[in-house]
Amino acid sequence: MVGKNSVDFPGQTGQEPYEYRQRHPNDYEAQVSQGSINAHAAENLGSTDKGVAYLRRKLRRAIRAIQAGERLPESERAGEEFLTHTQDTVLPIPIHPSDDEQLLKDVTDAVMEIVFEGDTLGGDERASFIESKLRTLKNDTRFTAHCGDT
Amino acid sequence: MSNDLPQSAYLKETRSYKNNIQVAFGGYHKAKRPIEDNELTHVGPGTPCGEYFRRFWIPVALGSELSDVPLRIRILGEDLVVFRNKQGTLGLLHLHCSHRNASLEFGVIEEQGLRCCYHGWLYDVDGTILETPAQDSKLSEKICHGAYPVVEYLGLIFAYMGPPDEQPDFPKWDTTMLPDVEMVPYSIHYPCNWLQICENTMDPWHTVFLHARVTDIHFGDTWGIAPVTQFYEKPHKIYATLTYRIEDKIWVRSQETISPSFSQVGAWWETGREEKYFKRASITKWTIPHDNENCMIIAWRSFGPGVDPEGQGD
Numbered sequence: 521m522v523g524k525n526s527v528d529f530p531g532q533t534g535q536e537p538y539e540y541r542q543r544h545p546n547d548y549e550a551q552v553s554q555g556s557i558n559a560h561a562a563e564n565l566g567s568t569d570k571g572v573a574y575l576r577r578k579l580r581r582a583i584r585a586i587q588a589g590e591r592l593p594e595s596e597r598a599g600e601e602f603l604t605h606t607q608d609t610v611l612p613i614p615i616h617p618s619d620d621e622q623l624l625k626d627v628t629d630a631v632m633e634i635v636f637e638g639d640t641l642g643g644d645e646r647a648s649f650i651e652s653k654l655r656t657l658k659n660d661t662r663f664t665a666h667c668g669d670t
Numbered sequence: 671m672s673n674d675l676p677q678s679a680y681l682k683e684t685r686s687y688k689n690n691i692q693v694a695f696g697g698y699h700k701a702k703r704p705i706e707d708n709e710l711t712h713v714g715p716g717t718p719c720g721e722y723f724r725r726f727w728i729p730v731a732l733g734s735e736l737s738d739v740p741l742r743i744r745i746l747g748e749d750l751v752v753f754r755n756k757q758g759t760l761g762l763l764h765l766h767c768s769h770r771n772a773s774l775e776f777g778v779i780e781e782q783g784l785r786c787c788y789h790g791w792l793y794d795v796d797g798t799i800l801e802t803p804a805q806d807s808k809l810s811e812k813i814c815h816g817a818y819p820v821v822e823y824l825g826l827i828f829a830y831m832g833p834p835d836e837q838p839d840f841p842k843w844d845t846t847m848l849p850d851v852e853m854v855p856y857s858i859h860y861p862c863n864w865l866q867i868c869e870n871t872m873d874p875w876h877t878v879f880l881h882a883r884v885t886d887i888h889f890g891d892t893w894g895i896a897p898v899t900q901f902y903e904k905p906h907k908i909y910a911t912l913t914y915r916i917e918d919k920i921w922v923r924s925q926e927t928i929s930p931s932f933s934q935v936g937a938w939w940e941t942g943r944e945e946k947y948f949k950r951a952s953i954t955k956w957t958i959p960h961d962n963e964n965c966m967i968i969a970w971r972s973f974g975p976g977v978d979p980e981g982q983g984d
């Protein structure tokens with residue numbers, strides 16, 4: 521069921537019995553329990569919280585720009601479309617023997633570069649442009665040099 | 671509890687809270703919870719963050735919530751009433767009648783507008799006063815009731831609550847126009863401030879712990895693998911990436927937060943085991959404040975072969 525106060529994946533509405541929520545906490549329990557207004561001063565953000573710090577910094581800058589009388593820039597569009605970039609890509613690229621973490625970072629940069637490169641196009645054209653470029657990454661020597669000849 | 675202190679008070683209190691004596695069994699030194707950051711969390715009329723929200727089209731209700739009586743809602747600390755007149759046009763008006771403040775949630779929906787129950791004033795969807803029965807003065811020509819423009823799109827009702835001369839074009843998000851995808855609207859109420867709900871998309875490590883390692887596996891079993899996380903930026907947009915090594919595959923998941931509180935996330939059933947390219951969001955959502963201490967996620971869940979060819983999320 522998807523509708524008013526209801527969605528088809530667990531842990532979003534806090535409607536289960538209290539004891540169940542204590543034993544099986546999910547998004548609702550974690551986020552609502554931060555407090556009626558989360559007190560940032562009592563938090564201790566670390567290396568895993570970069571995104572949160574980043575979001576707050578960006579939000580504060582945007583809020584202050586409006587306070588200073590600035591107007592918002594128009595968003596990127598392809599024709600009538602407002603472009604977004606949330607996606608999943610799964611590439612068959614074997615593990616790097618010495619620095620797989622660096623490989624994962626480099627592949628991510630390459631994926632995002634292609635995803636952003638599609639911004640000049642819209643609709644099906646954009647999707648097939650991005651998809652076909654992403655497909656080339658599994659044979660890209662930048663990421664497969666460690667695999668030897670295949 | 672919500673406070674009205676200036677930003678300087680928050681900064682001062684933050685400093686003193688951080689400087690508290692850090693000692694084991696030292697709860698005494700931290701017994702008082704510090705105040706919140708008003709600049710980022712308060713959303714009422716005239717507040718900095720409230721002004722920011724009032725520059726965008728934001729969803730305020732599900733189309734399916736409307737009926738033959740008005741719907742009372744609270745958005746950005748304003749009490750409002752939303753209704754569809756008998757011609758099918760949507761209206762979003764301030765809750766309290768411009769005559770003597772009776773609530774328009776008890777009004778009667780008519781052909782062209784909404785009639786207050788108390789003395790029968792009739793409002794058009796744009797706030798124009800159409801009738802002030804039995805009044806001998808021309809009050810109605812001097813006043814316009816508070817109203818906001820509304821658009822209904824794919825079952826969500828969007829409003830623009832900002833300065834009229836800064837109203838942007840209504841955006842049509844790419845993911846709402848994908849082939850073979852059905853967007854199903856939903857909303858969820860949260861009894862807390864909007865920001866902590868919105869931040870979740872930019873907290874990639876919670877998926878590892880909350881959703882896989884600490885208690886149960888809520889979604890895919892691969893979510894407990896430590897990802898490599900990175901962030902990318904454009905004006906008014908932040909992208910978080912979570913990249914997982916899953917045997918001989920690399921799964922690159924990107925998710926975004928766009929001003930003011932729009933975000934999208936990938937499929938909750940994804941495990942990253944099968945080769946795939948540019949599979950789009952399964953959730954397109956906003957976190958919309960009702961007031962400082964209440965908010966909702968109001969969203970579309972995407973169904974259909976366009977996002978879910980194997981029907982794993984059905």
Ligand code: FES
Nearest residue numbers: 767769770786789
């Ligand atoms: S209070 Fe609404 S018509 Fe008098």
